[in-house]
Amino acid sequence: MRIGKIKVNRSEMWRAGVLLLLTGCVCASVPEEPADRAATSDGYCSWITRAQPHGAGGRREGFNEFRLRVEGDPEHYHPGSTYRVTLYATNPAYFRGFTLITLKEGHNGDHEEDYAGNFQIIDEEDTQFMTNCPPAVTESSPRRRTRIQVFWTAPPSGSGCVLLKASIVQRKIISFQDEGSLTKRMCEKESLYGETTDKPLLDCCACGTAKYRVTFYGNWSEKLHPKDYPRRANHWSALIGASHSKNYILWEYGGYASDGVKQVAELGSPVKMEEEIRQKGDEVLTVIKMKAQWPAWQPLNVRAAPSAEFSVDRTRHLMSFLTMLGPSPDWNVGLSSEDLCTRECGWVQKVVQDLIPWDAGTDSGVTYESPNKPAAPQEKIRPLTSLDHPQSPFYDPEGGAITPVARVVVERIARKGEQCNIVPDNVDDIVADIAQEEKEEDDTPETCIYSNWSPWSACSSSTCEKGKRMRQRMLKAQLDLSVPCPHTQDFEPCMGPGCSDEDSSTCMMSEWITWSPCSVSCGAGVRSRERYVKQFPDDGFPCTLPTEETEPCTVNEDCFPSSCLVTEWGEWDICSATCGLGMKRRERMVKMPPSDGSICGAEVVEAEKCMMPECHTIPCLLSPWSDWSDCSVTCGKGSRTRQRILKSPAELGECSEELEQMEKCMLPECPMDCMMSEWSEWSECSKSCGKGHLIRTRMITLEPQFGGDPCPETMQRKTCKIKKCNQGRLNSDERKRRKEDRKKRRNKQGREESADELAGCKMKPWSGWTDCTKLCGGGIQERLMTARKRFKNAQLNSCKDRKEIRACNVHPC
Numbered sequence: 001m002r003i004g005k006i007k008v009n010r011s012e013m014w015r016a017g018v019l020l021l022l023t024g025c026v027c028a029s030v031p032e033e034p035a036d037r038a039a040t041s042d043g044y045c046s047w048i049t050r051a052q053p054h055g056a057g058g059r060r061e062g063f064n065e066f067r068l069r070v071e072g073d074p075e076h077y078h079p080g081s082t083y084r085v086t087l088y089a090t091n092p093a094y095f096r097g098f099t100l101i102t103l104k105e106g107h108n109g110d111h112e113e114d115y116a117g118n119f120q121i122i123d124e125e126d127t128q129f130m131t132n133c134p135p136a137v138t139e140s141s142p143r144r145r146t147r148i149q150v151f152w153t154a155p156p157s158g159s160g161c162v163l164l165k166a167s168i169v170q171r172k173i174i175s176f177q178d179e180g181s182l183t184k185r186m187c188e189k190e191s192l193y194g195e196t197t198d199k200p201l202l203d204c205c206a207c208g209t210a211k212y213r214v215t216f217y218g219n220w221s222e223k224l225h226p227k228d229y230p231r232r233a234n235h236w237s238a239l240i241g242a243s244h245s246k247n248y249i250l251w252e253y254g255g256y257a258s259d260g261v262k263q264v265a266e267l268g269s270p271v272k273m274e275e276e277i278r279q280k281g282d283e284v285l286t287v288i289k290m291k292a293q294w295p296a297w298q299p300l301n302v303r304a305a306p307s308a309e310f311s312v313d314r315t316r317h318l319m320s321f322l323t324m325l326g327p328s329p330d331w332n333v334g335l336s337s338e339d340l341c342t343r344e345c346g347w348v349q350k351v352v353q354d355l356i357p358w359d360a361g362t363d364s365g366v367t368y369e370s371p372n373k374p375a376a377p378q379e380k381i382r383p384l385t386s387l388d389h390p391q392s393p394f395y396d397p398e399g400g401a402i403t404p405v406a407r408v409v410v411e412r413i414a415r416k417g418e419q420c421n422i423v424p425d426n427v428d429d430i431v432a433d434i435a436q437e438e439k440e441e442d443d444t445p446e447t448c449i450y451s452n453w454s455p456w457s458a459c460s461s462s463t464c465e466k467g468k469r470m471r472q473r474m475l476k477a478q479l480d481l482s483v484p485c486p487h488t489q490d491f492e493p494c495m496g497p498g499c500s501d502e503d504s505s506t507c508m509m510s511e512w513i514t515w516s517p518c519s520v521s522c523g524a525g526v527r528s529r530e531r532y533v534k535q536f537p538d539d540g541f542p543c544t545l546p547t548e549e550t551e552p553c554t555v556n557e558d559c560f561p562s563s564c565l566v567t568e569w570g571e572w573d574i575c576s577a578t579c580g581l582g583m584k585r586r587e588r589m590v591k592m593p594p595s596d597g598s599i600c601g602a603e604v605v606e607a608e609k610c611m612m613p614e615c616h617t618i619p620c621l622l623s624p625w626s627d628w629s630d631c632s633v634t635c636g637k638g639s640r641t642r643q644r645i646l647k648s649p650a651e652l653g654e655c656s657e658e659l660e661q662m663e664k665c666m667l668p669e670c671p672m673d674c675m676m677s678e679w680s681e682w683s684e685c686s687k688s689c690g691k692g693h694l695i696r697t698r699m700i701t702l703e704p705q706f707g708g709d710p711c712p713e714t715m716q717r718k719t720c721k722i723k724k725c726n727q728g729r730l731n732s733d734e735r736k737r738r739k740e741d742r743k744k745r746r747n748k749q750g751r752e753e754s755a756d757e758l759a760g761c762k763m764k765p766w767s768g769w770t771d772c773t774k775l776c777g778g779g780i781q782e783r784l785m786t787a788r789k790r791f792k793n794a795q796l797n798s799c800k801d802r803k804e805i806r807a808c809n810v811h812p813c
Contacts, residue, residue, distance in 0.1 A: 045101075045109060045130070045132065045133030045135070045136060065089055065090055065093035066087070066088070066089050066090075066093065066095065066166075066168045066181060066182060067087075067088055067089075067090070067181045067182070068085070068086075068087050068100075068164060068165075068166045068181065068182050068183065068184050069085070069086045069087075069088070069184070069398075069399065070083050070084070070085055070086075070152075070164065070184055070186070070399075071083055071084040071085075071086075071385055071386065071387050071399030073399075073400070073401065074186060074401075075186060075187070076186060076187050076188065076189030077154040077162070077186045077187070077188060077189065078154060078188075078189055078253075079154055079155065079156050079157040079158075079159070079188060080153065080154060080156065080254060081153070081154050081253075081382075082120075082151050082152070082153045082154075083151070083152050083153075083154065084149060084150075084151060084152075084385070084387050084399060085100070085119075085149065085150050085151070085152045085164065086147065086148070086149050086399065087100065087147070087148050087149075087166050087168075088146060088147040088148075089145075089146045089147070089168075091146075093146075093170070094144045094145060094146050094170065095144075095145060095146075095168045095169060095170045096139075096142050096143065096144060096145070096169055096170060097138065097139050097142055097168075097169035098138065098139055098148065098166060098167060098168050098169065099130065099136055099137070099138050099166065099167040100119065100136060100137040100138075100150065100164070100165070100166050101115065101133075101135060101136045101137075101164075101165050102115060102116045102117050102119075102135070102152065102162055102163065102164050102165070103115060103116065103162065103163050103165065104116045104155075104159060104160060104161075104162055104163075105160060105161040105162060105163055105185070112135075115135040116154075116155040116159050116162040117152050117153050117154050117155045117159075117162065118135075118152070118153045119135075119137045119150050119151065119152055120150060120151035120152070120153065121137070121150060122149050122150055122151060123148075123149070124140060125140055125141075126139065126140055126145070126148050127139065127140060127148055127150055128140045137150055152164070154188075157188065158188075159188060160187065160188060161185060161186065161187040161188070162185070162186055162187075163183055163184070163185050164183070164184040164185075164186070165182065165183050166182040166183075167182070168182065204314045204315070204317040204339075204341035205314070205341070205345040205420070206314055206317065206341045206342070206345050206346055206347055206419070206420065207314065207345070207417065207418055207419050207420035208313075208415055208416055208417025208418055208419050208420075209311050209312065209313045209415070209416045209417055210311065210312050210313075210340065210347035210412055210414070210415050210416075211309060211310070211311050211412070211413050211414040211415070211416070212309065212310055212311070212312065212319070212340065212410055212411065212412050212413065213307050213308070213309050213410075213411050213413050214241075214288065214307060214308055214309075214310065214319070214321070214408060214409070214410045214411075215305050215306070215307040215408070215409045215410075215411070216236075216239060216290060216305060216306055216307070216323070216406065216408055217305045217406060217407040217408070217409070218236050218293060218296050218297055218305075218405070218406050219297065219404060219405055219406055219407060220234070220236075220296045220297060220325055220405040220406065221296065221297035224403055224405075225393060225394075225403065225405065227393045227394075227395075228367060228368055228393045229368075229393070230327055230368045230369060233326065233327050233622070234295050234296040234297075234325075234326070234327075235268075235292060235293060235294040235295060235296050235325075235326050236292060236293040236296050236323050236324070236325060236326070236406075237264060237268030237269070237270070237292050237323050237324035237325075237326055238268070238269075238270045238289065238290065238291055238292045238323070239270075239288070239289065239290035239306070239308075239321055239322070239323040240264060240270035240273045240274055240277075240287075240288070240289055240321065240322065240323070241287075241288035241289075241319065241320050241321025241322065241334070241335075242277045242280075242284045242285075242286060242287050242288055242310075242319075242320060242321075243284070243285045243286045243288070243310045243311060243312045243316050243317075243318065243319050243340075244277075244280065244283055244284045244285065244316050244318055244319075244320065245283045245284075245315050245316045245317075245318065246318060246337070247283050248280050248283040248284065249320075249336070249337060250273075250277070250320040250321075250322065250336065250337075251320065251322060251334070251336055251360075251381060252336050252337070252381065253336070253358070253380075253381055253382060253383065254380050254381065254382075255380065255381055256361065256378055256380060256381070257330075257360040257361055257362055257378070257381055258273075258276060259272055259276070260272040260273030260274075260275065260276040260277075261273065261322065261332075261360055261381075262330070262360060262362045264322055264323070264324055264332065265322075265324055265330035265331070265332050265360035265362060265363075266324075266329070266330050266360075266362060266363055266372075267621045267647070267648055268292065268324045268326050268621060269621075269648070270289065273322075274287060274289070283316070284316065285310070285311055285312060285313060285316040286310035286311050286312075288308050288310050288319075288321055289308060290306040290307070290308050290323075291306060291465060293306065296325065309413070312340050312341070312347070314341075317339060317340055317341040318337045318338065318339055318340070319335065319337075319338045319340055319410065320334065320335055320336050320337055320338065321334050321335055321408075322334030325357060325405060326621075327368050327369050327622075327624070328357075328365075328368050329359075329363035329364070329365025329366070329367075329370050329372075329373070330359060330360040330361070330362045330363040330365070331357045331358070331359060331360075331384065332357065332358055332360060333355040333356070333357055333358065333405060333406050334355070334358075335353065335355075335408060335410075338351060338353075338410065340410070340412075345420050346419070347412055347415060348410075348412065349411070349412050350409070350410065350411045350412065351408075351409070351410040351411075352407065352408075352409050352410075353407065353408050353410075354404035354406075354407050355404055355405060355406040355407065355408060356383055356384065356402045356404055356405065357383075357384045357394070357402070357405055358381060358382060358383045358384060359379075359381065359382055359383075359384055360381055361375055361378055361379030361380050361381050361382065362374065362375055362378055362379075363375055366388065366389040366391050366392050367391055367392065367393065368393060369624035370624075371623070371624065372623075372647070384402060385399075385402070386398075386399055386400055386401070386402050387399050444485075444486060445480075445483050445485065445486075447478065447479040447480035447483045447485075448475065448477075448478055448479075448483070448485035448486070449475070449476045449477040449478075449479070450473045450474065450475055450476060450485075450488070451473050451474040451476060452473065453471045453472070453473045453490065454471050454472045454473065455471065456469045456470070456471050456492075457469050457470045457471065459494035459495065460494075461494065461495060465495070466493050466494075466495060467493070467494050467495065468491050468492070468493060468494065469491070469492060469494045470489055470490065470491050471489070471490050472488060472489050472490075473488050473490075474488065475488055507533060507543035507544075507545050508533070509531050509532070509533060509543075509545055509547075510531045510532050510533075511531065512529050512530070512531045512549070513529050513530050513531060514529060515527045515528070515529045515551075516528050516529065518553035518554075518555050519553070519603075520555060520602065521555055522555055523554065523555065523564055523600075523602055524552060524553070524554050524564075524565075524566050524602040525552070525553050525554070525555065525602060525603070526550050526551065526552055526553060526603060526606075527550070527551060527553045528548060528549065528550045528551075529548070529549055530547060530548050530549075531547055531548075532547060533545075533547065544611060550606075550608075552569070564590055564591075564592060564593050564594045564600035564602060565590070565591040565592040566588050566589065566590050566591060566600070566602045566604065567588045567589045567590075567591055568588060569586050569587075569588045569606065570586050570587050570588060571586060572584045572585070572586045573585050573586065575610035575612055576610075577610070577612050578612060579612045580611075580612060581609060581610075581611055581612075582609070582610050582611075582612060583607055583608070583609060583610060584607065584608060584609075584610045585605060585606065585607040585608075586605075586606050587604060587605050587606075588604055589604065590602070590604065620646065620648060620655035620656070620657040621646070621647045621648035622644050622645070622646060622647060622648075622655075622657060622659075623644045623645045623646075623647055624644065625642050625643070625644045625661070626642045626643050626644065627642065628640045628641070628642045628663075628665075629641050629642065631665040631666075631667055632665075633667060634667065635667050635668055635669060635670035635671075636666070636667060636669055636670045637664060637665070637666055638664070638665050638666075638667065639662050639663065639664055639665060640662070640663060640665045641660055641661065641662045642660070642661055643659060643660045643661075644659055644660075645659065646659065668706070669705065669706040670706065671705070671706050671707040671708040672702065672704060672705040672706060672708040673704060673708040673709040674700060674702065674703060674704040674708065674709055674710060674711035674712070675700070675701045675702035676698050676699070676700060676701060676711065676712065676714075677698050677699045677700075677701050677777075677778065678698060679696050679697070679698045679716070680696050680697050680698065681696065682694045682695070682696045682718075683695050683696065683805045684803070685720035685721075685722055686720070686802070686803065686804055686805075687720070687722070687802070688722065688800040688802070689722055689723050689724065689725040689800075690721065690722075690723075690724065690725045691719060691720070691721050692719070692720045692721070692722070693717050693718065693719050693720060694717070694718050694719075694720050695715060695716065695717050695805055695806070695807070696715070696716050697714060697715045697716075697778055697780065697807035697810070698714055698715075698778065699714065699777045699778025699810050699812070700714065700777075700778070700810055700811060700812045701777070701812050702812055703811070703812055714778065714807055714810040715806070715807040761787045761788075761789065761790045761791060761799030762787070762788045762789040762790075762791075763785050763786070763787055763788060763799075763802070764785060764786050764787070764788045765785070766783050766784070766785050766804070767783050767784045767785070768783060769781040769782070769783050769806070770782045770783065772808035772809045773808075774808075774809055775809060775813075776809050776811055776812065776813040777809070777810075777811075777812060777813045778807060778808075778809065778810045779807070779808050779809050780805055780806070780807060780808065781805070781806050781807075781808045782803060782804065782805055783803070783804050784801060784802065784803055785801065785802040785803075786801045786802075787799040787800075787801065
């Protein structure tokens with residue numbers, strides 16, 4: 001359209017109209033910024049926040065047709081995190097224009113630093129940054145719409161509370177930001193699930209040490225998370241973590257996953273992560289480990305929640321862990337740098353935290369069983385949200401909060417050493433500490449005389465699960481029979497090798513015994529010496545210190561004539577085992593054989609045992625099942641198969657899980673033709689003289705099904721003639737009468753023969769059919785006709801009884 005000589009498109013005219021409505025200026029319809037606006041705000045857009053309502057209705061009380069929402073409806077934001085912001089209208093409302101801004105609370109937008117965070121455009125056809133107000137987002141073109149979305153990145157730490165505000169234009173009515181549903185207030189939260197902030201961790205001022213128990217409660221179940229829940233292979237991987245100093249970070253939001261974190265996140269294997277932790281030396285106090293849980297969820301009365309114990313001190317007062325929920329691309333839960341030291345120089349009594357899954361940033365899959373798709377480049381660690389992807393099992397189009405998949409409880413169970421906070425945290429702490437001290441006191445009555453306690457036995461558990469160990473003593477004398485003597489056995493909890501929290505248990509070895517004589521009487525040989533274990537570790541772990549040593553020895557180097565010269569020993573080979581106990585060997589060469597031609601007696605090969613890190617049994621890591629193959633038949637019952645492949649490296653151990661599955665399949669039934677039995681024998685002739693008939697039958701053994709060929713006849717009949725009937729010497733009148741009788745019978749309705757008068761006899765009517773000889777599968781029925789009266793002139797064979805046979809119940813059984 002044209003105004004004078006100035007060309008203005010519809011979008012510009014609409015934006016001009018919006019500006020006029022917002023500012024109350026009725027000066028022109030050309031999209032120029034009002035003069036007072038620029039003068040007041042130094043080029044910034046405080047005029048938006050000072051706009052007044054226009055239109056017939058003005059501001060409407062209780063206006064809730066429009067709503068501004070931040071995904072998850074959080075009350076707090078996390079510095080640097082990105083959120084999806086949605087502005088929408090409830091049916092049947094709509095809006096044509098809008099403005100979005102974010103202000104620091106208490107600021108009016110006059111200056112650039114008054115605005116908090118940054119918007120990101122999702123759809124350029126819907127949204128754009130406002131030309132004369134850079135921090136604000138507005139519509140790209142005026143049209144009816146019910147929803148728009150943008151991303152908003154929260155400001156850095158220390159920004160305090162912020163206000164997300166929206167203005168809506170619907171015809172000539174403007175809904176303002178101050179109305180409750182169009183303003184969202186959020187305040188900064190210092191940490192969530194251990195994520196890092198810009199604030200440095202405080203130094204710990206607590207004294208002594210504290211011992212904690214961490215218990216992991218997995219709530220990831222089909223009941224709470226039904227979408228695409230993997231029924232077959234759901235599990236939690238082995239949990240791995242540590243108590244550590246602030247100089248070491250296992251993982252953090254906004255950081256990149258290490259190789260150890262990647263191996264946990266994608267394979268569920270803690271091996272590399274444990275190596276990384278142990279390489280930190282004094283930065284780590286305790287390694288925290290728990291076994292994998294298959295399946296992921298079971299009632300607590302069926303399987304107890306796994307737990308582990310760890311210690312903290314003044315320099316290593318942070319606790320971190322992670323565990324993978326599997327199968328998944330690279331999803332985990334955990335705590336990062338949870339501080340267990342209080343500002344009052346004490347130790348935290350209890351921490352309870354619900355956990356949502358987070359993405360390690362190493363795989364781009366969006367479902368539990370997505371195929372491997374490495375993220376290139378690697379992305380930062382971030383929490384999953386309900387708006388990540390429509391195929392995500394946690395997706396919610398409304399952007400609601402994700403239901404926690406686990407809960408972790410960290411509880412203090414003891415304090416050791418002198419504590420520097422004067423006032424205990426509570427009465428329970430005093431009781432707990434006293435109980436810990438009392439436990440170490442000997443309550444044996446003086447009237448009971450015992451031997452010393454034996455060393456502790458080995459732990460009943462070889463894993464990090466809780467076990468027991470035992471020690472014994474003998475009752476030598478009971479001086480007062482009225483005073484009972486305590487038990488002679490003592491038990492205490494323990495865990496398998498490598499799971500102990502403290503290093504108080506060490507091997508006590510004897511001194512070395514003197515060297516043995518050299519293995520040869522002349523030339524180069526070896527000698528050995530031994531020692532023994534005086535006391536095993538208190539925690540029941542095996543002692544790994546060597547009990548035997550060998551070294552080369554030489555006797556009379558110049559001996560003649562059988563001496564030989566050998567080189568120095570070479571380097572030891574690599575241990576034959578990748579984990580656990582193995583063997584290694586080394587070699588040397590003969591430089592000069594004996595001059596008398598005899599065999600050199602010096603050893604040229606030496607072998608000894610070697611110990612590698614403890615072998616870890618980890619769950620098999622498998623690809624998702626392939627699609628089922630086609631059925632093995634084209635109709636009827638058959639079978640089909642599907643396969644999966646082993647993803648975990650071979651060095652992690654053999655996998656006994658099945659890699660192929662077979663199941664029955666059913667296609668439309670195959671056509672089945674009718675099946676018949678063999679024919680029966682022919683029956684007797686139905687007449688004793690003259691023309692009669694024979695019959696034979698067969699039965700249906702299988703009815704035709706699914707379009708098969710129909711059944712053929714089940715009964716066949718053929719004529720028979722035994723001999724000509726003797727009519728006797730009947731006169732012409734008698735023959736005439738018989739002829740008339742036959743004519744009457746032929747004209748009678750039906751086929752049943754009535755009382756028949758044969759030559760020389762009078763027959764009774766046919767009897768009824770007998771019951772069928774079989775209920776199914778083909779039987780026979782009979783009926784009889786007997787002679788009622790014999791005439792004097794009747795021949796002997798002319799008045800025989802008559803019998804008829806027919807097939808019955810021919811359907812299959």
